[in-house]
Amino acid sequence: MVVAKNGLKRVVIEPVTRVEGHGKVTILLDEKNKVQQARLHIVEFRGFERFVQGRPFWEVPVLVQRLCGICPVSHHLAAAKAMDRIVGGENLTPTAEKMRRLMHYGQTLQSHALHFFHLCSPDLLFGFDADVAIRNVIGVIAKFPDLAVQGVMLRKYGQELIKATAGKKIHGTGAIPGGINKNLSIEERDGFLKDLDQMVEWGRGALKVAKDYTVEHLELAKEFAAFPSSHLSLIREDGAMDLYDGGIRAITADGEKIFDHVAPEKYNDYIAEEVRSWSYMKFPFIKSLGPEEGWYRVGPLARVNTCDFIDTPEAEAARKEFMAVTDNKPNNLSLAYHWARMIELLHSIEKIKDLLHDPDLQGTDLVVKGERRGEAVGLLEAPRGTLFHHYKVDENDQVTMANLIVSTTNNNEPMNRAVDSIARKYIDGKEITEGLLNHVEVGIRAYDPCLSCATHALGQMPLVVELVDCEGNVIDRRSK
Amino acid sequence: MSNTITFMIDGVEIEGKPGQTIMQAADEAGIYIPRLCAFKGLSPYGACRVCTVMVNGRPQAACTQPVAPGTVVENDTERLQHLRGNIVEMMFVEGNHYCMFCEKSGNCELQAMAYRFGIAAPKYPYLFPERDVDASHPDILIDRNRCILCGRCIRASSDLDGKNVFQFVGRGKDKQIAVNAEARLADTDIDVTDQAVSSCPVGAILKKRVGYAVPIGERLYDHKPIGSDIEAARTAGS
Structure with missing residues (x-):
């Protein structure tokens, strides 16, 4: 913690943990430790919008997914949807659309499971200011081993679906402009059907945990970044x-x-x-x-x-x-994100179930093409929110412009409001403790941000909180 | 004059024919000598040196060296594999090879060679050269970032396609593949069916709009290493 010339103190949380990407929080305090301002800063920078320029358009769905290692399928599919329009193939064959949907629901399942079971559950299961030594995924494994295993297995199921549709669990090539490059074999389908009922049951269980937590803590949820x-x-x-x-x-x-x-x-x-x-x-x-x-x-x-x-x-x-x-x-209510997320997790499993029983997945009509266009937009609901991909492609097939509005970017202002609201409510006038600062992180985590994607950035993952005095000096800094 | 020439590769007696190179005789015998610039149907070139073997104790390019009676050839030795691996690593750092999103991935001879030699990452510093993309042709694209200067396209165009589309220009680190036109590939008489296009071992000369159509798992080198087709002949014959 540092006291600046203007008398304000600055607390920094850096890095913010258990989120995807690298960011920090700064909290400005006056001489009475009253919060003057709290902000979430994203300190990564990426240049994907620039370096896809000049590349051939069919390469973009594979290239741009390298933005992220958590839900690359989102970028893969959003870019592919844009490129469908570039080749005039936006009316996909049933096999192509259903294979892509299966890939996407598999992704949503694995991403939501990762967030709920491994990133946020320590806060919900142990309390926001529980001992930091147990408030982590290792603590969850020790005290709630069944839940931890379910998280791993749900994720695995989702990842296997991605592999079956995209060729690889991370950074595959399934979606191509105007369609998909493979169908689902009977053997692959039967492998998934075998474990499906178990996934449904675990999905129901996760939803119940999230719902019960929110209902039991409704008063807290109504005042915590609401x-x-x-x-x-x-x-x-x-x-x-x-x-x-x-x-x-x-x-x-x-x-x-x-x-x-x-x-x-x-x-x-x-x-x-x-x-x-x-x-x-x-x-x-x-x-x-x-x-x-x-x-x-x-x-x-x-x-x-x-x-x-x-x-x-x-x-x-x-x-x-x-x-x-x-x-x-x-x-x-920001804390209600967890409940909503688990509703979507169960929805994804239900959708996977419907798709696995659909014979269109074994179809062989994979690609369509039509009238070529020079500009296209592809939108998708990524696990973290609406994802916008917008491209222009010249007559030589090279990308000349790319604009990405990534899911987490849309939640930038709400996350900043959450940070500010929590800082004012829980930190104002108090002695700063790790537990109090974790409240700020809990608020950010509710949004499941992917800070790497949000800046289209490369770099490390973690986050930082800074407490700054009225003269702009950092008076306290938490980083992990 | 006998129409067989007997010599040894790694202690195995091989019978070659007059006029054959060591590589051609080895291929027929089911012995794989790694190569990148050599290509079936094209005249020997000796550009990449990945096929370097020891002939009676002296390094020679197996793709250009004729078979001779009684010669002793070393091929699969630790020292040669190490040297060949270094050549491949230098090719990686000399260009801009991003296998992770390259559409040739899985079908790329340079990538497959690196896997065969167990190269996880090059030990040399990357040069990150500035190279351009020529996408002017309606059906073919040149991405010079990935060119390894093997010269296959030059020879295939002249020897197999009966054209003269490509040529090298520049020297040393500035050497690059150029087209026989004022500026662009579109101004040449190249056709998408030309062997100059299909013979490219890397993702430098590509047929447009077909990238990634083959799913992961079904690509050329997804399951078997490069050279296994030649080695399979030996297994089957022995």
Whole structure:
């Protein structure tokens, strides 16, 4: 902790742990330890938008997924969706679309399982300010071995699905412009069907843990980084949740529609990005509301809020229970992200079940092509939220422009609001302890940010919290 | 004059024919000598030196050295494999070879050679040269970042395709493959079916818009190392 010339103290949490990517939090305190400002800074920088320029367009889905090692499938598929339009092949064959969906649901399953069981469960199972020596994944394995194993096995199942559809568990090549390069063999299908019932059961169990925690801690959830916001996600034509495709819907904190069923290629008319000097991560906003009021949440909470229904029975029943907690109005509690995430985890398993029983997966019609285009947008609901890929391709087939708005980038302002709100509530005027600072990280973790992706960056993973005095000096710094 | 020439490779007696190179005789005998610039149907070139063998104790390129009676050839020795591995590593650092997203991955002879030699990462510093991409042709793309200067395209174009599309320009580190036109590949008479395109061992000359169509697991070197087809002949024959 450092006292600056202006008398304000600065606390730094660096690195923020149990998140994907590298970031830090700074908290400015006055002489009475009152919080003046708290911010989440993203300190990584990546250059993917620049270095895909000049590359042939069919290479992009494979190249750009290297943004991330956690959910590369999201970038792979979003880029492939854009390139489908470049080759005029956006109306995929049933086999191609279903193989891609299977890949995507497998990914959502593994990513959500990773986050819930391994990244956030230590906070929920042991308490936000429990002894840091046990508040980690090793502690979970020691005290809740069954849960830890379920997390590993659910992840494995998802990863195996990715391998069966993309060729590799990480950074595969399955989706190609206008389709997919393989189908699912009967042997592969039967291998997955064998373990399916177990996955359904574990998915139900995870959902119950997340739901029970939220319901039992509802008073805490209502004051822990709870703030109204708009919500944004893709939505199917009939209003159902759709993680792979659809138009864009944005709603207010009260559930009023701001816009609906916006075609992906029109995203630029509705969303803009603002740059701030203290972070490498941009701040997207809804144009009609302006940069001050136009920020929104994305991800599991936003998706459960925006959809009219979920098209799988168990997830839909869970959604109804979820919405009942807030009288069927949008839920604006950051901690409710965990519950929403587990609803999606079960939804993904239900979808996988439907797909595995669909004979289209054994089809052999894999690729379609049509009229060539020079510009295209691909949107996808990645595990962490809406992912935008926008490309221009010249007549020589080379990419001339790329713009990516990555899921976590959309949640930049909400995460900063969460950090500020938690700092003011829990740190204001108190002596700083590791447990108190972990509250800030718990708030960030609820959003399951992928900081590496958000800046399209390369570099290390972790995060830092800084406490800064009124003169800008760092007075305390926590890094792990 | 006898129409067989007897010589030894790694202690095994081999029968070659007059006019054959050591590599050609070895191939027929099911003995694999690693190579990158040599290509079936093309005249011997001796550019890459990956096929270096010891002939009576002296280093020679197996692709250009004719068979001679009574010669003793060393091929699969620790020292030669080490030297060959170093040559391959130098090729990796001299260009910009990003296997992780290259569409030739799994079908690339340079990558397969590195796997065969057990190269996890080059020990030499990367040069990161600035090289360009010529995508002007409607069906073919040249990515000079991945060119290893093997000269296959030059020979295939002239010897097999009856054209003269490619040529080397520059010297030393500035040497690169150029096209026989004012500036661009589109201005040449190359065709996508030319062997100048299909003979490229790396991802430098590519057929457009077909990348990644073969799934992982079904690519040329996904299951068997480079050279195993030649070695299979020996296993089957022995």
